[in-house]
Amino acid sequence: MDRETFSGDASRAQYASRFNKVVDYIQANLAAPLGLETLATVACFSPYHFHRLFRAWTGETTHDFILRLRLERAARYLVYDRQKSITEIALDCGFASASSFARAFKSVYGIPASEWRATRKICKADRKIWEDTDAAGRRYSAHGYWSGSFREETFTVELKVRVKQIPPMHVAYVRHMGPFQENAVLFEHLFGRLAAWAGPRGLLEDPSSRLLSVHYDNPDITDAQRLRLDAALTVPVGTTVGGEIGKQRLEGGAYAVARVRIHAKQYTESWRALMGGWLPGSGYQPDDRPCLEIYQNDPKADPEGMHEVEICLAVRPL
Numbered sequence: 001m002d003r004e005t006f007s008g009d010a011s012r013a014q015y016a017s018r019f020n021k022v023v024d025y026i027q028a029n030l031a032a033p034l035g036l037e038t039l040a041t042v043a044c045f046s047p048y049h050f051h052r053l054f055r056a057w058t059g060e061t062t063h064d065f066i067l068r069l070r071l072e073r074a075a076r077y078l079v080y081d082r083q084k085s086i087t088e089i090a091l092d093c094g095f096a097s098a099s100s101f102a103r104a105f106k107s108v109y110g111i112p113a114s115e116w117r118a119t120r121k122i123c124k125a126d127r128k129i130w131e132d133t134d135a136a137g138r139r140y141s142a143h144g145y146w147s148g149s150f151r152e153e154t155f156t157v158e159l160k161v162r163v164k165q166i167p168p169m170h171v172a173y174v175r176h177m178g179p180f181q182e183n184a185v186l187f188e189h190l191f192g193r194l195a196a197w198a199g200p201r202g203l204l205e206d207p208s209s210r211l212l213s214v215h216y217d218n219p220d221i222t223d224a225q226r227l228r229l230d231a232a233l234t235v236p237v238g239t240t241v242g243g244e245i246g247k248q249r250l251e252g253g254a255y256a257v258a259r260v261r262i263h264a265k266q267y268t269e270s271w272r273a274l275m276g277g278w279l280p281g282s283g284y285q286p287d288d289r290p291c292l293e294i295y296q297n298d299p300k301a302d303p304e305g306m307h308e309v310e311i312c313l314a315v316r317p318l
Helices: 012-028 036-043 047-058 062-080 086-092 098-109 113-119 184-201 264-281
Strands: 145-150 153-166 169-177 211-215 228-234 246-250 253-262 284-286 291-295 307-317
Touching: 012 036, 012 047, 012 062, 012 169, 012 246, 036 047, 047 062, 062 086, 062 098, 062 113, 062 284, 086 098, 086 113, 098 113, 153 264, 169 184, 169 211, 184 228, 253 264, 264 284, 264 307
Parallel strands: none
Antiparallel strands: 145 153, 153 253, 169 228, 169 246, 211 228, 211 291, 253 307, 284 307, 291 307
16 A cells, blocks of 8 residues: 555545644654554544554654654754753653664664764864855844855855744645755645635635745755645634645744745755854754745746745754
8 A cells, every 4th residue: 555545535635634633743742652542543543544544645654754753853953952962862852762762873874873963064163154254244143144155065145144033823734745845836836725725715815824834854864755845824723624734833932034035946055054054153053843934925926036035944042
């Protein structure tokens, strides 16, 4: 059985709704015990059937899916949270012991966690935040501009970054699993499906509504086929959804927000400038909340076809 099993089923939308809830639950509770019976209850399936159905839908067993997310979170902590020991990180990410984490990490990444921490470029204490100033004499500022070179990478996107509190948001979403970077056609398709649902309900007419995408994985760590993306729309509390349209509450909190005006092919460069350029000297580290892209315009209506977007990285102090 594989995901194609569901493609011709009239109830496929109901399966999407149930599995979206399970994935949301796992993402929000990675450090907690995640037993099969608990997850089956969230999905409203019997434990006997849930395991096979989850694998058919996601391409991974529940064990493999949870292990991968925990390891990816640990890999990020090892790079950015240098105040914590490897054992502390292992326990924070839901592993029962340091030894079980060590075995799992080396099995997946091919090197010990200590070597991963030591060799990731972002961890190097002598790493320069900038090479020189720009024409206007601007250098890095936690609440201003960042531009310049970062070792091997040179960023042409200029960021104006500020750390601010983003309030919690209730969003309706269409979920995609698989490659998506720089794929404007895919994004148009996802938001088209979302608009087809939201339009007749008057949700697009609300001047306070916002279109955004929610990013859960690090493309530098997660295999492209496993990347998760939500095309989302803010909605009022109590909005009823169903089928492939899911709903969740995005936790608010501190975000590093960079508003950029870019071409469609510059999203990846913008994120790398924020993560590789601004972040190391900012006094912050990434938090566990998902990354956001909040869209400010319709590129098709822009005279130059440019995308105005706020890229938002959840952060906490080092």
